[in-house]
Amino acid sequence: MSASFRAFRCSALPYCRSWANSSPRMPASRQTSRSEAGEYQSLQIRTEFAALDSVPSIFKYLPAQDCSSYPARRGFTDLLQLANTPDRNGPAWTSAVNTAESYVGFSLKILVLPSTIVWIENHGRYSSPWNGRNCALGLEDACTFFDRGIPESSQENLLSRRRIRTHHDLNGSAFAIRYIQGGRRRRRDLDV
Numbered sequence: 001m002s003a004s005f006r007a008f009r010c011s012a013l014p015y016c017r018s019w020a021n022s023s024p025r026m027p028a029s030r031q032t033s034r035s036e037a038g039e040y041q042s043l044q045i046r047t048e049f050a051a052l053d054s055v056p057s058i059f060k061y062l063p064a065q066d067c068s069s070y071p072a073r074r075g076f077t078d079l080l081q082l083a084n085t086p087d088r089n090g091p092a093w094t095s096a097v098n099t100a101e102s103y104v105g106f107s108l109k110i111l112v113l114p115s116t117i118v119w120i121e122n123h124g125r126y127s128s129p130w131n132g133r134n135c136a137l138g139l140e141d142a143c144t145f146f147d148r149g150i151p152e153s154s155q156e157n158l159l160s161r162r163r164i165r166t167h168h169d170l171n172g173s174a175f176a177i178r179y180i181q182g183g184r185r186r187r188r189d190l191d192v
Contacts, residue, residue, distance in 0.1 A: 038127025042076040043067075046158065055080065070120065070137045077134075078123030081146055083115040086163035094139050097186065105139075105183040112177050113141040115163050141179070143168060 035174065042065060044056040052068040066072060067080060068094045084092050095106040119138035126132050145153040145166040154167040 038125060038130075039077050039134070040124050040126075041074060041078050042073045043078045043080070052080075052082075066122065071122045071135060073120075073124075074122050075124055075132075076120075076122060078120040079146060080118040080120070081115050081159070082118065083159060083164045084111055086114075086165070094141060096137065096139055102186050103183060104186045106181070107139075107141055108180040109141050110178050111165075112168070113179065115141050115144065115159075116141050117144070117146065 026043045031157070031172070036143070042057055044058055046058045049055045055067045057063055062144040067078070084093075091108055091110055092114075093106060093108050095104055097104045117140040119140065121136045121138075123132050123135055123136045125134050138167045143153075143165055145157045145159055148157075150167070157166060160166050
């Protein structure tokens with residue numbers, strides 16, 4: 001994305017619990033900080049929060065960050081996981097509105113994908129090949145434990161202890177994921 005940013009607003013699935021990144025992405029033997037990997041976070045790790053517009057920050061002078069609008073927090077890369085509460089049945093949704101160009105993107109899903117991962121990149125990766133140039137927002141519906149991969153997602157973890165599913169045992173049987181994605185222009189007079 002060039003220097004002329006596009007503004008986005010995000011909405012999350014109803015009836016959800018949310019967490020900031022579980023831990024640094026380094027192997028457990030080297031977990032010191034993501035800054036060693038050339039990345040900088042602005043949100044508290046292993047922290048549950050109730051609303052996207054009030055996510056706990058690592059900064060004492062700024063206790064909460066608004067993660068419902070993008071771009072924000074230049075120089076940082078953050079990861080959030082939004083999860084439907086386990087006792088909630090029925091469909092869930094995720095949406096993002098590009099307020100500058102007036103379009104909306106959305107997904108509708110059943111709870112076989114109980115979470116949405118929110119990747120917030122705002123020039124916060126300083127290693128090669130990004131070199132501080134990466135600016136992107138990603139919304140990924142998933143059944144996972146953050147970005148930790150299959151081994152940590154299939155074991156007991158912070159979310160599975162709270163009854164949030166982070167993996168499925170497939171055992172060679174058929175497995176269906178019913179999922180709808182779409183996008184369309186929105187009326188400029190609509191306040192979303």
